[in-house]
Amino acid sequence: MRMTERPGDSAGTGDHDADHAVVARRLAREWAAAINGTSYVSMSQDEVVDYLVGLATRIFAALDAEPFNPRAAWEVGVDLVDSHFTSSATLERTITLLGDEITQEMPDVAAGRISAVQGALAGGYGYALRQRTLHEQEAIREAVLDAREQAEAALRASEARFRALFTEAAIGIGLADVDGRMLDANLALQQMLGYSLEEFRGFSLHEFLHAGDPEATHEAYRQLTRGDREYFRAEKQFFRSDGDSVWTNLTVSLVRGPDGEPQYQLAMMEDVTDRHQLQDRLRYQALHDPLTGLANRALFLDRLARVFNRPERDRRVGLCFIDLDGFKVINDSLGHHVGDELLVAVAKRLAASVALTDCLVARLGGDEFVLLAERSSGTDQLIELGNQVLDVLADPIRIGGHQLSVSASIGIVERPVVAGGSGDLIRDADVTLYWAKSEGKSRWALFDPERNAREVARFRLSATMPAALERDEFYVDYQPLVALADGRVIAVEALVRWQHPEHGLLAPDKFIGLAEETGLIVQLGRWVLEHTCRQARQWSDEFGDDAPFVSVNLAARQSRDPSLVSDVESILRDTGLRAGQLQLELTESAVMGTAEDQTSALRKLYDMGVRIAIDDFGTGYSNLAYLRRLPVHELKIAGSFVEGLRVAGRPDPVDEQIVGALVTLAHALGLTVTAEGVETAAQAERLRDIGCEAGQGWYFARPGPPAAINRLLATQRRR
Incomplete structure (x- = not known):
């Protein structure tokens, strides 16, 4: 129910x-x-x-x-x-x-x-x-005190009541003289500790104090025997005659004589062993994983906190964060019961791998485990632990009728205890685990402060990008595309830059990848497209038919954006730029094998009159049959193929044949060709002879502001 x-x-x-x-x-x-x-x-x-x-x-x-x-x-x-x-x-x-x-x-x-x-x-x-029990104890104590205060007749009655309480009480009661020699013990105490009355009388109370008792208990007893206090209470462990342990709530009281001097010691004990054991079981359950029996996250964090709360000179600590590779697939496909049995088997192997060390093995949850070396001897020890984990998981695990193979990714951090705190150690181990997974899994990765600093810097840079767009920290440089036949500037490629207030000028390779990862590339690409089209309209107004068309790179994520076509339409309409004066460049890997809806978007742009170019052609894995069906105007040959044509009269025959084949292919498909990375006159001349229509590179001009393009166009018009 x-x-x-x-x-x-x-x-x-x-x-x-x-x-x-x-x-x-x-x-x-x-x-x-x-x-x-x-x-x-x-x-x-x-x-x-x-x-x-x-x-x-x-x-x-x-x-x-x-x-x-x-x-x-x-x-x-x-x-x-x-x-x-x-x-x-x-x-x-x-x-x-x-x-x-x-x-x-x-x-x-x-x-x-x-x-x-x-x-x-x-x-x-x-x-x-x-x-x-305390009420019973207090009643007994009051009876003892009453006995001292009453006259002889009343004293006899009080002693009779005390004897009845002493004999029949469910709690253990022992009476000793001022020096601690046992004089009497009731039946409950004899049964509790397993000694006869004669055996008790051979003991002293001092013998029931153990080295393992808290110092506060020893000090309280010393004060009582000196007469400095009347009684004390404590939870204390005793050992029976058969060696078993008994936990008690103990009260020891001082009984004074008529002259006020200490005369007797009265000890009263309640057996609380069952409650103590229950508390131990509950405490164990609170600190251990119920599935695997390993330490849980709470115990792991407590042990780690102790390391950093009590730092010692030259002490080092290490962590191996472990995450099973492919566990979710096993769990989802074979069921949670198989997944649980697999976790239990993995836990046993991990525990066995460090059985001869003082390392703590804990399960943090799910398929995540951790090894804690509270007194690490150095990085080599943690690397050895990482290798041991990989080794013990190498053999398949048989669960029911399934032969399961499981591996692990491990993040390793080892450092002096004084360096940072437990939170820093856990965070760095988690980051390093992510490195191990991203590098191919079934391996360990060691924390690298320099790499972490770089990635933190990348993260902070990506976090500031949205605000940078609002603050106009981005701007666009332009690099000419020159007709190899007559040297005219026929187009310019837009190249975005970031003028960062702290890091200075950042090239695209510093932030485009971040923009792709965070999804900001769509917003940034839209800004570049609008900014470039507005500049292209100014050139069109000033130079007319001599104005170049503008070429804008589209990132893979941007090319998949469902609003791409409407964005281009809106920008062309707002800026008044003709569609034929805009070229969109996509990388070969982005355009080849693209989804049907993306092909449809490219077809719509093509039909609008927008030029489509494939950038860095030849560096990807082209499907030539697919290429002929794509709506494309131009191929841009990657600069790496042009490298072999730098020296006049001595071209690299392989590069020359590759470029020639690419140009022939493009022309067969009715496409024009632009060669990137042109840095020498020899390259430009050889590319022209091969049949390349245009070139782009430092030989013609480096990327620069619109004013530099204005000067080139003005010179070209006068010429």
């Missing part, structure tokens, strides 16, 4: 409360049966069930409450003790029953809530039981 409502549930509050009542009564019956006979209460079994219905209802209400607060469970624990359910067996069976039944009846409740409710109930139960 689902006890919690989800968004969209049609059940009303009345139905929900009815569900609570039914489940609460069913739990109460199970609960009453489980604790039957563990504690003495003056209620019939039906009365016990009715009483537990109310407690169960409060527990379910606490689990469902938002915000969640386990206080109600704490109060349930108190009420159990107040109703005389005081046995440790009652508490143990209650905690176990609640864990099983709540998980079954309320599957949607987070495990953390169930653990919190169990812990709170145990805490309230222990608190109430201790208060009950």
